[in-house]
Amino acid sequence: MSTMMNKVVGGSFIIEDTDFNQVVTPEDFTEEHRMIAQTTADFVEGEIVPRDEEIEKLNYELTVEKMRAAGELGLLGADVPEEYGGLGLDKVSSTLINEKLTKASAFALSIGAHVGIGTLPIVYFGTEEQKQKYLPLLATGEKIAAYCLTEPSSGSDALGAKTTATLSEDGEYYVLNGTKQFITNAGFADIFIVYAKVDGKDFSTFIVERSMDGVSIGPEEKKMGIKGSSTCQLILEDVKVPVENLLWEVGKGHLIAFNILNIGRFKLAAGCVGASKDTIELAAAYANERTQFGRKISSFPLIGKKLADMNTKAYVLESMVYRTAGLFDVGLAEVDHASSQVGYQSAKAIAEYQLECSINKVFGSEVLDFIVDEGVQIHGGYGFTQEYRIERNYRDSRINRIFEGTNEINRLLIPGALVKKAMKGQLPLMQKAMALQNELMEPIPNQIFEGTLEQEAHLLKMSKKIFLMCGAQAVQKYQMKLEEQQEILSNLADIMISVYAMESALLRTRKIIDRSGEDKARLAIRMTTVFIHDEFAKIEQWAKEVLAAMESGDTLRTQLSVLKKLIRKSPIDTIGIKREIAAEVIDAGAYVL
Structure with missing residues (x-):
């Protein structure tokens, strides 16, 4: 499916237009994709839901048993190449598995920690011997993996790790000492991907086995949510790790860590798609059952508005996630797993979309938090009780804004990654900004929009210009000290996130119109319309904050008058449109497109 796509430069969406034929959408799923999704959904319904309460009480044996059952179905081997016992599926397939598992x-x-951050370091950076030894066992679930980066004193500052690795005098093994914190799967994992500094300075990666002397596990953390998952410390005391268990090369640990985190961020967003849809179904079903003042609460417009907003945001997130999966499929197709350069190739292919991964992670985690919060509100007092599942969805969601790099850190990474690409000559960012400055000196004529989504496409174009205007000014004003202006960077990141979200929804909807006609695309058109108008109002506010932070007086007034040219738009009846969206969600009693 996605092999026909052209390779896209990461971050280019902010300065270039994209053809809807060049994005992957859920409407592109093949029969094989649908079968994989159905297999995963059937596994969850048949194997996990009936034992849900036991798993939630942290039953190690049951969790491992069910993980192995998933392995037998191939659900743990989607990202593992066939020659190492996996299925070697495309990223769209593994994303679908991720989405369907979230129930x-x-x-x-x-499972997510095992197949993603636990297994992928060996897939992308392991030697042939390491792959042959570990991947077949990981693909079946015979061995369970965990990823060990965070330490008690280093969370967001991953490179501040204090765990050390010292090469033995005979050169046969490294001696590892240190403690890793908040390690998912630690209670029952067999294989740990551990980051340590060789001689206290060269950040490196090791494959550590639970059976090695000196490996011990701390007690389970008492967590707010995700209670059915194991989260413990990993304690390393003079652990002798054979030199052949060094992953890639000494001093390359940061490249492994950050690129695996990129994939982890993307997979987290895919999980947020599934959890969002699950929550909408819970909320819509409850709203259709609960009666107050002699009528179902789903008939009240304010409840309907909540369901409309929830469904719309889930549609946009789904559009972003599968668009990004398509980017990865094209980029990673060039990696030769048999090459001695596989580590460099993998790092380059994944790093290309670092910025999009952070965007997906921030948007996905915040959309899910919004959806579960509204879901609890729709349930009223019952939503605050453990009798209803929505309470658990609410608690489980909260970790996503912290996992895989906090959203604050990711917001700083997004514009930072863009500027680095521009400085390397990979994106003509400043050239576009200079051209825009000249364009903004000219009067912008009033426009009349008559066609479907024409005004929304215009607002997207203006949003990109607003980003360029504000971003270029920030770079010119602060230059090398821009990284100290975290509030400005965060606003610029938010504009970029909104642009990627708006564009993903617009491209998907246009693709649906092209294939099925406007009548079949009515709901998608409504959701895209209200989302873009709602986001555009936020972009205007963020831009004004950035400009006011940098200038004052006449200079600021001049810039605000330029901004005014870009933010002109005709208001739409969002209340009416959201009522139409709500009617469809209520009628379906679930997420609907």
Whole structure:
């Protein structure tokens, strides 16, 4: 499916237009994709849901048993090449598995940590011997993996790790000492991907086995949510790790860590798609059952508005996630797993979309938090009780804004990654900004929009210009000290996130119109319309904050008058449109497109 796509430069969406034929959408799923999704959904319904309460009580044996059952179905081997016992599926397939697993709550996290950040370091950076030794066992679930980066004193500052690795005098093994914190799957994992500094300075990666002397596990953390997943410390005391268990090369640990985190961020967003849809179904079903003042609460417009907003945001997130999966499929197709350069190739292919991964992670985690919060509100007092599942969805969601790099850190990474690409000559960012400055000196004529989504496409174009205007000014004003202006960077990141979200929804909807006609695309058109108008109002506010932070007086007034040219738009009846969206969600009693 996605092999026909052209390779896209990461971050280019902010300065270039994209053809809807060049994005992957859920409407592109093949029969094989649908079968994989159905297999995963059937596994969750048949194997996990009936044992849900036991898993939630942190039953190690049951969790491992069910993980192995998933392995037998191939659900643990989607990202593992066939020659190492996996299925070697495309990223769209593994994303679908990720999405469909989320109904399994904390169990989905146990699998996610195993197949993603636990297994992928060996897939992308392992030697042939390491792959032959470990991947077949990981693909079946015979061995369970965990990823060990965070330490008691280093969370967001991953490179501040204090765990050390010292090469033995005979050069046969490294001696590892240190403690890793908040390690998912630690209670029952067999294989740990551990980051340590060789000689206290060269950040490196090791494959550590649970059976090695000196490896011990701390007690389970008492967590707010995701209670059915294991989260413990990993304690390393003079652990002798054979030199052949060094992953890639000494001093390359940061490249492994950050690129695996990129994939982890993307997979987290895919999980947020599934959890969002699950929550909408819970909320819509409850709203259709609960009666107050002699009528179902779903008939009240304010409840309907909540369901409309929830469904719309889930549609946009789904559009973003599968668009990004398509980017990865094209980029990673060039990696030769038999090459001695596989580590460099993998790092380059994944790093290309670092910025999009952070965007997906921030948007996905915040959309899910919004959806579960509204879901609890729709349930009223019952939503605050453990009798209703929505309470657990609410608690389980909260970790996503912290996992895989906090949203604050990711917001700083987004514009930072863009500027680095521009400085390397990979994106003509400043050239576009200079051209825009000249354009903004000219009067912008009033426009009349008559065609479907024409005004929304215009607002997207203006949003990109607003970003360029504000971003270029920030770079010119602060230059090398821009990284100290975290509030400005965060606003610029938010504009970029909104642009990617708006564009993903617009491209998907246009693709649906092209294939099925406007009548079949009515709901998608409504959701895209209200989302873009709602986001555009936020972009205007963020831009004004950035400009006011940098200038004052006449200079600021001049800039605000330029901004005014870009933010002109005709208001739409968002209340009416959201009522139409709500009617469809209420009628379906679930997420609907």
